[in-house]
Amino acid sequence: METPDPVALAGSLITLDTRGGGERAAADLLAGLLDDGGFTVRTEPDPADPARANLVARRGDGRPPVTLTGHLDTVPADPAGWSFDPHAGDVVDGRLRGRGSTDMKAGVAALVVAALRSDPATPLQLVFTFGEETGGDGARLLTGLEPSPLLVVAEPTANRVLxxxxxxxxxxxxxxxxxxxxxxxxxxxxxxxxxxxxxxxLHDHTWPVSAT
Incomplete structure (x- = not known):
C-alpha cells in the first residue's frame, strides 16, 4: 500500500463538510486507509444521527498500545465571510486552505500517515471522534478502548509539544x-x-498554567 501524502490527505478531509455534523464521511475515508494498512477498524455511528460517527483503529500484539487521537468535526464556516471556499482544501502560496486546516484535520491526517508509516510491530490505537467542538458528543459514546500508557492529541498548540x-x-x-x-x-x-x-x-481561584 502506498502511504498517502499528509498534506493531500488533510486537503481531502477539508473538502468534507463536517461543521458540527457529517463526520461519518471523514471516518469512512480514514477507515479505508487504515484497513488497507493492516489495522482492525470499526466505525461507531451516532445512534441519533447516522451521518456522525467515531472511528477506532487498532494494531498490535497484545501489549498496551500508544493511543493517537483527534476530532473530525470543525466549528462553523459561513462562506459569506470567507474570501475563498472554506472547503477548498487546496494549497496556495505554500499554505493549506480551508476550515479545519488548523483545528484539526491537518493533525488527524498527520496521525494517520504517521501510523501507516510506523513499524507494524508497534502497538497503536487510533481514536477519532465526532462532536468535539460541541461538548465531546462522540467521546461520550466511546466504549471498549484499550488502556494506554501514552495519549497523543494532535490539537494545534502553536506548533509546540505540550x-x-x-x-x-x-x-x-x-x-x-x-x-x-x-x-x-x-x-x-x-x-x-x-x-x-x-x-x-472556585471561580476566584488562580489555577496554575504550564508554559512548557
Whole structure:
C-alpha cells in the first residue's frame, strides 16, 4: 500500500463538510486507509444521527498500545465571510486552505500517515471522534478502548509539544445544612449559602498554567 501524502490527505478531509455534523464521511475515508494498512477498524455511528460517527483503529500484539487521537468535526464556516471556499482544501502560496486546516484535520491526517508509516510491530490505537467542538458528543459514546500508557492529541498548540492537555473533570459536591424556622434563622445552617461560597472560591481561584 502506498502511504498517502499528509498534506493531500488533510486537503481531502477539508473538502468534507463536517461543521458540527457529517463526520461519518471523514471516518469512512480514514477507515479505508487504515484497513488497507493492516489495522482492525470499526466505525461507531451516532445512534441519533447516522451521518456522525467515531472511528477506532487498532494494531498490535497484545501489549498496551500508544493511543493517537483527534476530532473530525470543525466549528462553523459561513462562506459569506470567507474570501475563498472554506472547503477548498487546496494549497496556495505554500499554505493549506480551508476550515479545519488548523483545528484539526491537518493533525488527524498527520496521525494517520504517521501510523501507516510506523513499524507494524508497534502497538497503536487510533481514536477519532465526532462532536468535539460541541461538548465531546462522540467521546461520550466511546466504549471498549484499550488502556494506554501514552495519549497523543494532535490539537494545534502553536506548533509546540505540550505535556498535558485541557480536559474536563466533573465533581459532585454535597453540603448538608440544618433546617430552622424563618423566625429563627440563626438556629439553622443554610446549605445553599455554603455551596455558594464554594462556587465563588472556585471561580476566584488562580489555577496554575504550564508554559512548557
Amino acid at each position: 505535556h498535558g492537555h485541557k480536559g474536563v473533570l466533573w465533581l459532585r459536591l454535597v453540603q448538608h445544612g440544618v433546617g430552622a424556622h424563618g423566625s429563627r434563622p440563626e438556629l439553622g445552617d443554610n446549605a445553599l449559602v455554603a455551596l455558594g461560597r464554594v462556587a465563588a472560591a
